[in-house]
Amino acid sequence: MNAVVEEHHDDHHDHGPAKGITRWLYTTNHKDIGTLYLWFSFAMFFVGGICALGIRAELFQPGLQIVQPELFNQLTTMHGLIMVFGAVMPAFVGLANWLVPMMIGAPDMALPRMNNYSFWILPFAFGMLISTFFMEGGAPNYGWTFYAPLSTEYAPPSVTFFIFAVHLMGISSIMGSINVIVTILNMRAPGMTLMQMPLFVWTWLITAYLLIAVMPVLAGVVTMMLMDIHFGTAFFSAAGGGDPVLFQHVFWFFGHPEVYIMILPAFGVVSAIIPTFARKKLFGYDSMVYATASIAFLSFIVWAHHMFTVGIPLAGELYFMYATMVIAVPTGVKVFNWVATMWQGSMTFETPMLFAIAFVILFTIGGFSGLMLSIVPADFQYHDTYFVVAHFHYVLVPGSIFSIMAAVYYWLPKWTGNMYDETLGKTHFWLSFIGVNVTFFPQHFIGLAGMPRRIPDYALQFADWNMISSCGAFLFGFSQLLFLFIILKCIRGGQKATERVWDGAKGLEWTIPSPAPYHTFSTPPKDMAEAHG
Amino acid sequence: MLEAQGKTRGVVKLTAIVVGMFAFGFMLVPLYDIVCEVTGFNGKTAGAYELSGKETVDESRLVTVQFLTNRNANMPWSFRPAIRSVKVIPGELNEANFFVRNETESTMVGKAIPSVTPFKAADFLHKTECFCFESQKLEKGEELNMPLRFIVDREIPKDVDRLTLSYTLYDITSSTQLAVR
Numbered sequence A: 001m002n003a004v005v006e007e008h009h010d011d012h013h014d015h016g017p018a019k020g021i022t023r024w025l026y027t028t029n030h031k032d033i034g035t036l037y038l039w040f041s042f043a044m045f046f047v048g049g050i051c052a053l054g055i056r057a058e059l060f061q062p063g064l065q066i067v068q069p070e071l072f073n074q075l076t077t078m079h080g081l082i083m084v085f086g087a088v089m090p091a092f093v094g095l096a097n098w099l100v101p102m103m104i105g106a107p108d109m110a111l112p113r114m115n116n117y118s119f120w121i122l123p124f125a126f127g128m129l130i131s132t133f134f135m136e137g138g139a140p141n142y143g144w145t146f147y148a149p150l151s152t153e154y155a156p157p158s159v160t161f162f163i164f165a166v167h168l169m170g171i172s173s174i175m176g177s178i179n180v181i182v183t184i185l186n187m188r189a190p191g192m193t194l195m196q197m198p199l200f201v202w203t204w205l206i207t208a209y210l211l212i213a214v215m216p217v218l219a220g221v222v223t224m225m226l227m228d229i230h231f232g233t234a235f236f237s238a239a240g241g242g243d244p245v246l247f248q249h250v251f252w253f254f255g256h257p258e259v260y261i262m263i264l265p266a267f268g269v270v271s272a273i274i275p276t277f278a279r280k281k282l283f284g285y286d287s288m289v290y291a292t293a294s295i296a297f298l299s300f301i302v303w304a305h306h307m308f309t310v311g312i313p314l315a316g317e318l319y320f321m322y323a324t325m326v327i328a329v330p331t332g333v334k335v336f337n338w339v340a341t342m343w344q345g346s347m348t349f350e351t352p353m354l355f356a357i358a359f360v361i362l363f364t365i366g367g368f369s370g371l372m373l374s375i376v377p378a379d380f381q382y383h384d385t386y387f388v389v390a391h392f393h394y395v396l397v398p399g400s401i402f403s404i405m406a407a408v409y410y411w412l413p414k415w416t417g418n419m420y421d422e423t424l425g426k427t428h429f430w431l432s433f434i435g436v437n438v439t440f441f442p443q444h445f446i447g448l449a450g451m452p453r454r455i456p457d458y459a460l461q462f463a464d465w466n467m468i469s470s471c472g473a474f475l476f477g478f479s480q481l482l483f484l485f486i487i488l489k490c491i492r493g494g495q496k497a498t499e500r501v502w503d504g505a506k507g508l509e510w511t512i513p514s515p516a517p518y519h520t521f522s523t524p525p526k527d528m529a530e531a532h533g
Numbered sequence B: 001m002l003e004a005q006g007k008t009r010g011v012v013k014l015t016a017i018v019v020g021m022f023a024f025g026f027m028l029v030p031l032y033d034i035v036c037e038v039t040g041f042n043g044k045t046a047g048a049y050e051l052s053g054k055e056t057v058d059e060s061r062l063v064t065v066q067f068l069t070n071r072n073a074n075m076p077w078s079f080r081p082a083i084r085s086v087k088v089i090p091g092e093l094n095e096a097n098f099f100v101r102n103e104t105e106s107t108m109v110g111k112a113i114p115s116v117t118p119f120k121a122a123d124f125l126h127k128t129e130c131f132c133f134e135s136q137k138l139e140k141g142e143e144l145n146m147p148l149r150f151i152v153d154r155e156i157p158k159d160v161d162r163l164t165l166s167y168t169l170y171d172i173t174s175s176t177q178l179a180v181r
């Protein structure tokens, strides 16, 4: 450990980045690594998006036209895995890398060398995962939830590569989280108390704890699969005395906290953006912190709401139903606080704010459909239908992903030193907003009408809404090329950004020049009044 | 220096949590089995039941026990109960027979896994003798009559007047000695 720490101290000479590719391979600079994470995530967003468009193209009409069922199953599985582990999670880690040190007045992350490893593991993990498309038997086809024994006894041979890829992703996330926690707890500028930290830092601290608590459980469950497949154990095989339902318990013990891992940092982003453009302090900072912590705690005790239909005793169903509903309370506190922050503010609607407001509205719709799903007797009807698909896409796409887009627009001037093109940004927002709703709102209807998820063909009565949904998906997908264009254009030039960038912005990152110099806060800042809005 | 110590301590503690949670993931396996056994969740039945000789019967009621046999996906044997259902007196020892035949051209090993519904009845069905306590190895075309002896506990909840004992037969040839011939 000492070696790492010492190297970090040597790094303090004032030098810029190394030249060429080695800059990126060997970098231990939090800003470089943040950039790497963000670009990696963006690339995966497009790969996962292509899978999704394959799915939506097939579902444009009933019948089998474009992809056969075997490939269809691989597409749904890979879409889910790549979006969750390759797009959303690395994007938030990238944001943490860029922002956490700047927000707490630290010169870098606590463990820069480990930071480099956590990133460079990812391209290998996903290279391996994506290569399974070209293997005999094809890519994983058992859904992103990979229920055993479908993913053990009946899986294509590529499952071993899948397991190894999940191990690597897990190691990467765990190292990243340890880094975030140690940075936040040890490297805050002198005088910055925990309750003075910006909410993005708070939400990431809590997310990092969730990650180190549940990623090992995910590693455990895939290890059990590996042993069942190759070493003759029978964790999940009933014939050998194991139990397939056990898989679901262990998986969802990881899986439910995982969905909060994907949304808590989004809460932090939105809590930074709304006060800036409402030109008011965030309403109820303390309650935001406590709400985040209670959501994190509750996320460990509700997992079986994903398994209402496997045959749980009545008492269990009732417990998991009410426990799940309780999560809506702290979530409601957050939504209330965001709305109260906007209330009577002098609002302006730059692109980050548009994405943030859309987040609040559309995430709340996803929360409501979640509440509907938490009602046991209703879930017997909705489970494994498109209603569930609509629910989690509302919380994840206009939820997590909109927050990531909002964050990119909000901090891009600080990262590049240039303003992005506001007109194009707003165009991107409206195209995405319309695309998302046209894609996912109709899925509520076809779900309630009974269309099962994960099928390549469907009954005629679902045809109209599916066609509309597919149109929305293509609109949303292609709009993201505009996003790519806007970012590239902003990197290459544009109106110069000021230090503060947004006149209502609060936080230490806005006290340093734009673009942020390669090394910042080599001497810690003094004025903690700036710390959070 | 202080900061460096703080970091090292932080890393050590967090790594300990990671290792602990990995172990916890595996501990969920026995924990789950214990919870299922204690509560009868999932319809899991216990192992062989020892008769104490003090069992008393409750002649005031009859409980219907239905037998179901299933074969797992690729299991080519025939498998059926001799009778589909029987009315039993709680507390009395009963016998039922099950029939299997290896319909293939090779020697195979099968194993039946029991499950009881409603789940809350699982704890009240005691098997003193069951083919499900061991596996069956059958030559090609060989057939076997397999006995089951059981008692329905007289403490079984009053609202349960019918329960289903279902067996799923699995092909476990590949995980036994036969596989490495």
Ligand code: HEM
Pocket (backbone or CB within 6 Å): A145, A259, A260, A262, A263, A305, A306, A324, A325, A327, A328, A331, A366, A367, A368, A369, A370, A371, A373, A374, A375, A379, A382, A383, A384, A388, A391, A392, A395, A396, A399, A400
């Ligand atoms: C008020 C808050 C929420 C409640 C009450 C809730 C409730 C539920 C329930 C009951 C299900 C299971 C539905 C079924 O399979 O039948 C579910 C599925 C799901 N939820 Fe939520 N949810 C909430 C928020 C969220 C958030 C914030 C996220 C992620 C950002 C999320 C992501 C998911 C995902 C990914 C699934 C589907 C998993 C799968 O089967 O593939 N949910 N939710």
Ligand SMILES: [Cu+2]
Pocket (backbone or CB within 6 Å): A255, A256, A259, A302, A303, A305, A306
């Ligand atoms: Cu959940």
